[in-house]
Amino acid sequence: QVQLVESGGGLVQAGGSLRLSCAASGGTFSTYAMAWFRQAPGKEREFVSAIRRNGGITFAYYADSVRGRFTISRGNANLVYLQMNSLKPEDTAVYYCTAANNPREMTLPKSYSYWGQGTQVTVSS
Numbered sequence: 001q002v003q004l005v006e007s008g009g010g011l012v013q014a015g016g017s018l019r020l021s022c023a024a025s026g027g028t029f030s031t032y033a034m035a036w037f038r039q040a041p042g043k044e045r046e047f048v049s050a051i052r053r054n055g056g057i058t059f060a061y062y063a064d065s066v067r068g069r070f071t072i073s074r075g076n077a078n079l080v081y082l083q084m085n086s087l088k089p090e091d092t093a094v095y096y097c098t099a100a101n102n103p104r105e106m107t108l109p110k111s112y113s114y115w116g117q118g119t120q121v122t123v124s125s
Contacts (some may be wrong), residue, residue, distance in 0.1 A: 002026040002114045004097045009119030012087055018121060020082040024098030024114075030077035032101050035061075037109060038093035038121075047107035048095070049082060061106050066091075087123045094118040 008020040021070065035050035049072040050061040060072050071083040080097065096118045103111035 002099075004099060004114055004116035006097045006116045006119040009095060009121045011122045011124065012083065014087060014089055014123055014125050016087050016123070017083070017085045018087065020029050020095055020097075020119060020121075022080045022082075023114060024078040024080075024099060026096075028077055029099055031057065032099045033103050033106065034074070034080040034097065034099045035106065035112065036072065036080075036082045036095055036097060038091075038095045039118075040093040043093075045096070045109050048110075051080060054105075063107075064072045084121070086122075089123045089125045091121060092122060095121050 002107055003025045005023050006020060008018060012018055033050055033052035036048040037045050038048050039045040047063050048066055049070055051072045052059050062105040069086045073081045098112040099114045100112040105111045
């Protein structure tokens with residue numbers, strides 16, 4: 001049974017940093033794309049970042065709102081991280097880790113098969 005477990009969320013002041021981790025189990029995810037989405041209260045789930053390997057090359061994708069502040073990386077086939085710097089109050093949301101085998105549209109939630117429970121990130125002003 002596939003499980004994704006996020007950790008690393010918390011409360012931080014604006015301008016601070018957090019590092020989210022996602023541990024996947026129940027399968028081998030070396031060929032999977034893994035991504036982070038977030039959902040703020042009253043808003044739709046939105047794409048944050050994704051990472052995938054193709055032909056030995058690693059590709060990273062970012063939403064415009066986080067590019068230059070967030071960095072996605074993989075520790076191994078079953079670990080993915082999201083380093084978040086220069087956090088802003090508008091980054092406050094529940095952050096979800098997700099995985100999919102060759103998703104067609106990296107930025108759409110419906111492209112992903114597996115989801116974690118989420119971890120809360122709160123940025124105070």
